[in-house]
Amino acid sequence: MLASEVRALFAVASRPEIVSLAGGMPAVDALPLEAVASTMSDLVTKRGAVALQYGSAQGDPGLRARICDVMAMEGITDAHPDSVIVTVGSQQALDLLTRVFIDPGDVVLTEGPTYVTAINTFAAYQARVVHVAMDGDGLSPDALRETLGRLAAEGARVKLLYTVPTFQNPGGITLTQPRRAEILEACRRAGVLVVEDNPYGLLSFTGEPVRAMRADAPDDVVYLGSFSKTLAPGMRVGWALAPPPVTARLVLAAESAILSHSMLTQLAVERYLATQPWPEQLKEFREMYRERRDVMLDTLAETMPPGTTWTRPDGGFFVWLTVPGGVDTKAMLPRAIAARVAYVPGTGFYADGSGRNAMRLSYCYPPPERIRDGVQRLAKVLRAEIDLRQTFVPRHGSTTDE
Amino acid sequence: MLASEVRALFAVASRPEIVSLAGGMPAVDALPLEAVASTMSDLVTKRGAVALQYGSAQGDPGLRARICDVMAMEGITDAHPDSVIVTVGSQQALDLLTRVFIDPGDVVLTEGPTYVTAINTFAAYQARVVHVAMDGDGLSPDALRETLGRLAAEGARVKLLYTVPTFQNPGGITLTQPRRAEILEACRRAGVLVVEDNPYGLLSFTGEPVRAMRADAPDDVVYLGSFSKTLAPGMRVGWALAPPPVTARLVLAAESAILSHSMLTQLAVERYLATQPWPEQLKEFREMYRERRDVMLDTLAETMPPGTTWTRPDGGFFVWLTVPGGVDTKAMLPRAIAARVAYVPGTGFYADGSGRNAMRLSYCYPPPERIRDGVQRLAKVLRAEIDLRQTFVPRHGSTTDE
Numbered sequence: 171m172l173a174s175e176v177r178a179l180f181a182v183a184s185r186p187e188i189v190s191l192a193g194g195m196p197a198v199d200a201l202p203l204e205a206v207a208s209t210m211s212d213l214v215t216k217r218g219a220v221a222l223q224y225g226s227a228q229g230d231p232g233l234r235a236r237i238c239d240v241m242a243m244e245g246i247t248d249a250h251p252d253s254v255i256v257t258v259g260s261q262q263a264l265d266l267l268t269r270v271f272i273d274p275g276d277v278v279l280t281e282g283p284t285y286v287t288a289i290n291t292f293a294a295y296q297a298r299v300v301h302v303a304m305d306g307d308g309l310s311p312d313a314l315r316e317t318l319g320r321l322a323a324e325g326a327r328v329k330l331l332y333t334v335p336t337f338q339n340p341g342g343i344t345l346t347q348p349r350r351a352e353i354l355e356a357c358r359r360a361g362v363l364v365v366e367d368n369p370y371g372l373l374s375f376t377g378e379p380v381r382a383m384r385a386d387a388p389d390d391v392v393y394l395g396s397f398s399k400t401l402a403p404g405m406r407v408g409w410a411l412a413p414p415p416v417t418a419r420l421v422l423a424a425e426s427a428i429l430s431h432s433m434l435t436q437l438a439v440e441r442y443l444a445t446q447p448w449p450e451q452l453k454e455f456r457e458m459y460r461e462r463r464d465v466m467l468d469t470l471a472e473t474m475p476p477g478t479t480w481t482r483p484d485g486g487f488f489v490w491l492t493v494p495g496g497v498d499t500k501a502m503l504p505r506a507i508a509a510r511v512a513y514v515p516g517t518g519f520y521a522d523g524s525g526r527n528a529m530r531l532s533y534c535y536p537p538p539e540r541i542r543d544g545v546q547r548l549a550k551v552l553r554a555e556i557d558l559r560q561t562f563v564p565r566h567g568s569t570t571d572e
Numbered sequence: 573m574l575a576s577e578v579r580a581l582f583a584v585a586s587r588p589e590i591v592s593l594a595g596g597m598p599a600v601d602a603l604p605l606e607a608v609a610s611t612m613s614d615l616v617t618k619r620g621a622v623a624l625q626y627g628s629a630q631g632d633p634g635l636r637a638r639i640c641d642v643m644a645m646e647g648i649t650d651a652h653p654d655s656v657i658v659t660v661g662s663q664q665a666l667d668l669l670t671r672v673f674i675d676p677g678d679v680v681l682t683e684g685p686t687y688v689t690a691i692n693t694f695a696a697y698q699a700r701v702v703h704v705a706m707d708g709d710g711l712s713p714d715a716l717r718e719t720l721g722r723l724a725a726e727g728a729r730v731k732l733l734y735t736v737p738t739f740q741n742p743g744g745i746t747l748t749q750p751r752r753a754e755i756l757e758a759c760r761r762a763g764v765l766v767v768e769d770n771p772y773g774l775l776s777f778t779g780e781p782v783r784a785m786r787a788d789a790p791d792d793v794v795y796l797g798s799f800s801k802t803l804a805p806g807m808r809v810g811w812a813l814a815p816p817p818v819t820a821r822l823v824l825a826a827e828s829a830i831l832s833h834s835m836l837t838q839l840a841v842e843r844y845l846a847t848q849p850w851p852e853q854l855k856e857f858r859e860m861y862r863e864r865r866d867v868m869l870d871t872l873a874e875t876m877p878p879g880t881t882w883t884r885p886d887g888g889f890f891v892w893l894t895v896p897g898g899v900d901t902k903a904m905l906p907r908a909i910a911a912r913v914a915y916v917p918g919t920g921f922y923a924d925g926s927g928r929n930a931m932r933l934s935y936c937y938p939p940p941e942r943i944r945d946g947v948q949r950l951a952k953v954l955r956a957e958i959d960l961r962q963t964f965v966p967r968h969g970s971t972t973d974e
Binding site for chain 2: 195196199204208210211212213214218219220224259262398406427429432435
């Protein structure tokens with residue numbers, strides 16, 4: 171399932187009668203629109219000649235300083251604004267990194283499952299994506315060491331480990347702190363750069379921010395951040411924090427790719443952070459998403475057929491659901507949509523065709539009562555699918571006896 | 573001279589005591605900032621949940637429809653919004669096109685001189701840039717046919733002709749209509765796609781818009797447009813109009829590169845076009861830039877030493893100046909900056925080291941009296957340089973006799 175297929179699915183899923191548990195859109199309608207509007211208006215009136223002009227390829231220095239303050243909330247206290255590049259969402263940072271580091275055939279290690287558009291970007295540069303197994307504690311260090319050893323024996327050039335360690339998309343899983351140390355150590359030994367993609371880190375439901383991998387390994391990690399989930403994706407403001415020589419290469423690549431980012435949206439984010447109560451807004455988002463997660467987990471527990479399992483995220487947007495009885499989630503999707511509920515089939519999150527027995531469920535966008543309806547509808551479709559298979563399999567078995 | 577060197581030069585040239593004839597920044601301070609501010613504020617208040625959310629990789633359909641109306645002003649009357657992709661400035665369109673079409677070693681033909689960041693982008697994808705000669709009527713069809721023949725004989729894969737046919741950057745030259753037809757025909761025969769980069773087309777000083785090449789060759793031209801020069805570069809809203817299969821590939825590439833463009837800036841441009849008197853604003857820009865061009869041309873005529881020549885643009889931002897007597901414009905630049913005037917040396921606009929005897933002068937940004945000062949300072953520096961060389965060359969000749 172390509173990213174473009176996922177987008178096509180989202181288009182169908184956006185019909186109002188369908189409860190979409192598919193998209194990863196943040197609930198921007200919870201933002202104080204009047205405050206955002208007056209921030210924009212002030213900015214253009216007072217600093218329009220700067221906000222409407224070209225900027226630098228690295229991004230506005232004032233915004234980069236504020237980004238360093240944001241990262242300090244996750245334990246990154248040594249970041250310098252000169253080491254930050256502002257990008258068109260963190261997606262562009264990922265694209266530029268791939269452009270700079272990957273030659274055709276180079277290996278990128280990722281969790282399995284992983285973020286769908288990252289797979290797409292790696293594929294665009296002809297990287298070979300190799301998944302490393304994960305469990306409820308995140309990426310497995312044993313599996314990572316085994317994979318690194320096997321690839322070294324093959325003579326493969328392993329360049330990057332791409333990981334979403336905190337409230338992972340799509341798994342909803344957080345890598346434990348002891349494992350983080352083990353994984354950093356294994357990558358350091360193998361000369362593999364770690365790309366820590368962390369769009370959800372500040373959306374923790376326990377109140378405690380999760381310490382970033384970058385906080386303990388400034389030379390070995392490129393950190394990708396974003397305001398898309400904590401403020402608004404329509405700004406398209408993300409960033410990378412990297413060791414200085416890497417940042418310099420990313421800036422050159424960005425200049426060739428887009429000349430410069432929008433000063434208007436960069437300064438809008440900078441002004442919003444400077445003048446509005448963003449920490450309170452973040453707290454509201456966390457409480458809203460936690461309530462939605464609770465409704466999803468409660469309804470899953472009440473309705474799902476035996477043998478179905480799912481993750482229990484402590485933050486972020488996603489639950490990963492594994493279905494029993496040989497059900498194929500991609501084949502089931504049209505029936506789910508007919509029953510007015512949508513999800514993303516698990517195969518979208520693997521480069522190797524895995525994930526047929528899984529799906530990603532998002533609780534970020536629909537209000538709680540819609541989440542409940544959606545999960546109930548999904549449970550009904552899944553039960554029918556299991557029944558059908560149980561009826562069909564013995565009958566098929568008996569057919570051979572006739 | 574790399575694009576990054578040009579940017580470093582711009583940083584020095586931005587010091588207030590220096591008249592910068594280097595940058596290509598539009599005069600955004602001439603925009604009605606209150607009107608832009610109220611457009612933004614209205615947009616966020618009334619449609620914030622859409623403007624602050626993710627969009628599609630192709631761009632907002634309403635904006636794409638308005639873009640088709642804009643292109644109709646240049647004779648492109650058959651464009652469909654489905655064939656348009658909105659990009660982060662036209663620079664991103666160029667980057668995506670290069671990504672889609674160019675394999676390492678493929679040839680891109682360009683005018684000599686050409687737009688500096690285009691050279692950079694082609695180099696980033698390891699294209700071989702081959703310049704085709706131009707004169708006061710633009711790109712030479714004879715030189716193009718000769719170059720195509722020579723490259724065909726070599727077995728080179730010529731993929732694209734990149735051209736800025738109207739008010740060219742950096743030449744200030746416009747390709748004549750009869751030549752446009754000849755060039756389209758030569759490229760069609762050779763199977764070379766024409767990329768028509770047209771950021772300045774609506775900034776004509778004669779009042780008559782120049783008919784776009786795309787208007788007469790819908791299947792053979794990818795047209796790149798931008799609001800950076802006619803509205804504000806801080807929006808980063810450009811576009812490509814391409815034959816549908818090309819557009820589809822650009823959309824996939826854009827999704828992998830940035831996921832989606834900013835809905836906020838896209839809708840801001842759309843609303844500005846819908847609610848503000850943009851044609852009158854364009855007229856103001858044209859009159860302002862024409863006055864600045866006149867001051868530059870008049871002062872050049874009054875002050876430049878014999879043997880210096882320059883182009884006389886009918887629109888756009890740039891004059892191309894050629895210096896006499898073996899003067900090297902890159903070597904002269906530090907002395908010009910010491911005399912408080914900056915320009916871009918000609919070598920920046922060639923991939924092959926040509927242009928040492930030329931420079932680009934911009935009249936778009938400084939007010940008229942500053943342009944006059946700057947050109948006067950430049951003439952003084954150039955005269956001193958010529959004098960120095962005339963003194964030095966005989967003395968050097970006599971040294972060998974001692």
